[in-house]
Amino acid sequence: MTYIHLSYSDPALPALLVVMNGVLSLVLHLKLERQLAFAAARMTVQLVLVGYVLTFLFAAVSPFWTALAAFVMVLFASREIVVRQKRRLQGFWTYGLGAGCTLLASGTVTIFALLTQLRPEPWYHPRYALPLLGMILGNTMTGISLGLDVLTNGAVRERAAVESRLALGGTRYQALLPVIRDALRSGFMPTINGMAATGLVSLPGMMTGQILAGVEPIDAVKYQLLIMFLIAGGTGLGTLAAVIGGARLLTDHRHRLRLERLDSEA
Amino acid sequence: MDPESLMLAVNALRRLHITVSFRLNDGECIALQGPSGVGKSQFLRAIADLDPNEGSVHLDGISREAMPAPVWRKLVTYVSAEPGWWADTVQEHFVAWDEAAPLVERLGLPPACGSWTIRRLSTGEKQRLGLVRALLLRSRVLLLDEPTSALDAASTATAESIVAERISTGTSVIWSTHDGAQARRIGSRLFLMAGNGSIEEQTL
Numbered sequence: 001m002t003y004i005h006l007s008y009s010d011p012a013l014p015a016l017l018v019v020m021n022g023v024l025s026l027v028l029h030l031k032l033e034r035q036l037a038f039a040a041a042r043m044t045v046q047l048v049l050v051g052y053v054l055t056f057l058f059a060a061v062s063p064f065w066t067a068l069a070a071f072v073m074v075l076f077a078s079r080e081i082v083v084r085q086k087r088r089l090q091g092f093w094t095y096g097l098g099a100g101c102t103l104l105a106s107g108t109v110t111i112f113a114l115l116t117q118l119r120p121e122p123w124y125h126p127r128y129a130l131p132l133l134g135m136i137l138g139n140t141m142t143g144i145s146l147g148l149d150v151l152t153n154g155a156v157r158e159r160a161a162v163e164s165r166l167a168l169g170g171t172r173y174q175a176l177l178p179v180i181r182d183a184l185r186s187g188f189m190p191t192i193n194g195m196a197a198t199g200l201v202s203l204p205g206m207m208t209g210q211i212l213a214g215v216e217p218i219d220a221v222k223y224q225l226l227i228m229f230l231i232a233g234g235t236g237l238g239t240l241a242a243v244i245g246g247a248r249l250l251t252d253h254r255h256r257l258r259l260e261r262l263d264s265e266a
Numbered sequence: 267m268d269p270e271s272l273m274l275a276v277n278a279l280r281r282l283h284i285t286v287s288f289r290l291n292d293g294e295c296i297a298l299q300g301p302s303g304v305g306k307s308q309f310l311r312a313i314a315d316l317d318p319n320e321g322s323v324h325l326d327g328i329s330r331e332a333m334p335a336p337v338w339r340k341l342v343t344y345v346s347a348e349p350g351w352w353a354d355t356v357q358e359h360f361v362a363w364d365e366a367a368p369l370v371e372r373l374g375l376p377p378a379c380g381s382w383t384i385r386r387l388s389t390g391e392k393q394r395l396g397l398v399r400a401l402l403l404r405s406r407v408l409l410l411d412e413p414t415s416a417l418d419a420a421s422t423a424t425a426e427s428i429v430a431e432r433i434s435t436g437t438s439v440i441w442s443t444h445d446g447a448q449a450r451r452i453g454s455r456l457f458l459m460a461g462n463g464s465i466e467e468q469t470l
Contacts, residue, residue: 160350164396167314168403169340178352254315255335 003213015040057126066126070107070133077102077141084145087152087262089249097245101144105238106136109230117226135206135227136234139191143235144242147187151246152262154179162257172251180247187239191232198228272326274313274342274407274438279321281305281312283463287321290407290438295429297453298442304459306442307347310409313440314344325406343405347412349396351384359399369398373424390416397425401432408432410441414448426452 018040025032057065078099088094110133114120120128155162158179165175173180198204203211206227210220252258274290284305290296300306312319315335323330323342330338357363357380367377373394387395393416400408410429414422429452433439440457443449449456456468 158350158352160346160348161352162350163316164346164350165352166336167316167339167344167346168400169336169343171336175352252318255339256316256318258318 054126054130057130061122061125063122063124066124066129069126069130073130073134073137074099074103074106077106077137080141081145081148085149085152087156087264089152089246090261090263093249097242097249098141098144098148101238101242101245102137102140104241105140105144105234106133108237109136109234113226113230131206132227132230136230139194139231140234140238142190143187143239146190147183147239147243148246150186151179151183151243152250154182155247155250155257156259156262159257159259166255166257170255172255172257173247175255175257176247176251180243183243183246184239187243188236191235195228195232198224204228275322275324275327276313277322277324279309279312279319279323281308281317281319284309284312284465285321285463286465288457288465288467290440292406292436292438293433294454295433295439295441295452296455296457297449298440298457298459298465299446299449300442300444300459301461302444304461305463306459307411309459309465310344310411310440310442313407314339314342314409316344340403341405342407342409343400343403344409345397345400345411345413347393347415348389349392349399351392354383356380356382356384356387356395359395360402362402365402366398369401369428370395372428373398374421388416390418390421393417394421394425397428401428404437406437408437408439410439412442412444414443422448 018036022033022036024030025036053069057069078095081098081102082088082094089097110129113132114123114129118128118132155176162175162179166172204224204227207220207224210223211217215223249261250258272292276289277287279286282305286309288296298306298309308317311317313323315323315330315338325338325341330342351359353359357366360366360380363380367380370379371377375391375394379391379395384392393413397410397413408429413429414425417425426448429439429441433454439452441449441452443452450470453470456470457465458468459465
């Protein structure tokens with residue numbers, strides 16, 4: 001495998017393109033130049049830091065540091081889920097539900113892949129575990145946040161229908177079933193669309209990266225297939241857990257709809 | 267309390283500003299009268315256990331906590347003034363549309379309305395269909411929340427007589443209304459609800 005090494009000065013030239021965008025924004029009064037500069041700077045700092053952190057982790061190959069890094073990633077993902085909610089659950093479950101479900105789904109799927117297909121030595125080697133977790137996490141997070149958003153908004157919008165069903169002796173799951181179905185559908189949709197478009201519209205980032213690193217396209221494809229199936233599995237599992245868990249939290253043991261457990265619109 | 271008697275017994279039921287105790291025998295109809303916004307719905311919903319509330323409610327001596335909430339609500343059924351709909355067509359909301367059709371027809375809707383979409387129903391049509399949907403459960407106690415608020419005089423009279431038939435066969439009813447004349451027409455007892463949540467029984 002051969003790949004073309006870059007020095008720090010190499011990304012500097014394309015960075016001029018961003019500067020050009022900034023000039024454009026100034027000339028056309030788009031007022032985007034500050035945001036653009038901040039985003040570009042933030043990305044640079046974040047990525048360079050991540051590079052050093054990963055270098056350290058790959059050298060250490062320590063179960064403790066790897067687990068800590070994974071934990072921090074899950075925390076960022078659950079924060080992202082909460083930020084994307086229009087109506088949030090109150091109390092512990094604001095973060096608890098998203099964090100629990102992303103951890104459950106991404107963790108299970110990542111460990112499954114490490115133990116059965118990739119089998120690095122040791123199995124928790126961060127060079128495999130962390131990028132894998134990152135890709136699965138990103139997609140699971142999207143599924144969960146979409147699913148929860150549709151669930152909570154649906155429960156509020158369909159309140160009369162849900163309560164009528166409850167009043168007629170339906171259980172909380174019977175009453176919420178139409179809303180639950182919508183929520184699951186929304187959660188799965190990006191993954192299904194992603195699988196359908198992959199390879200035609202865009203080459204996936206990981207596959208592109210491997211090809212640039214000198215891997216044979218067919219080998220890169222095998223990796224990509226593995227990842228896509230893991231993502232589909234993780235998103236399905238995570239979205240299902242989050243939506244069913246959310247439905248449970250929006251109701252109580254006496255099968256009452258408890259919308260007061262949601263914050264008003266954020 | 268005599269546990270053998272066939273009745274609904276409500277003891278120190280509390281929901282928000284409302285606290286109330288009373289008994290409702292089989293075949294009785296309590297008219298619950300009070301101005302809009304006074305908490306009549308809250309009171310009826312609390313009996314059906316649709317909102318968190320305190321106090322005890324027994325039916326025939328059995329506590330509602332002794333059974334799952336859905337079972338309780340099939341015995342003690344709350345019917346909202348604005349019934350909700352979860353499927354696309356009318357008949358999907360009924361377990362047995364054949365059974366519903368005669369009642370629907372009596373209330374002035376064509377039996378073919380089963381295939382109508384919910385979208386095209388008027389408020390009054392929804393109210394009549396919501397009442398029929400609940401009547402099919404053959405509950406022991408019906409908690410009717412302004413069940414004729416969107417109906418014309420003829421439909422109101424039909425709805426009142428259909429419920430009266432149920433009462434004569436032993437169903438007990440609490441019927442909330444802001445209309446004093448209706449309260450006196452349908453009730454065998456009259457409860458007046460005031461703004462502070464107090465409920466007083468008046469002799470008819």
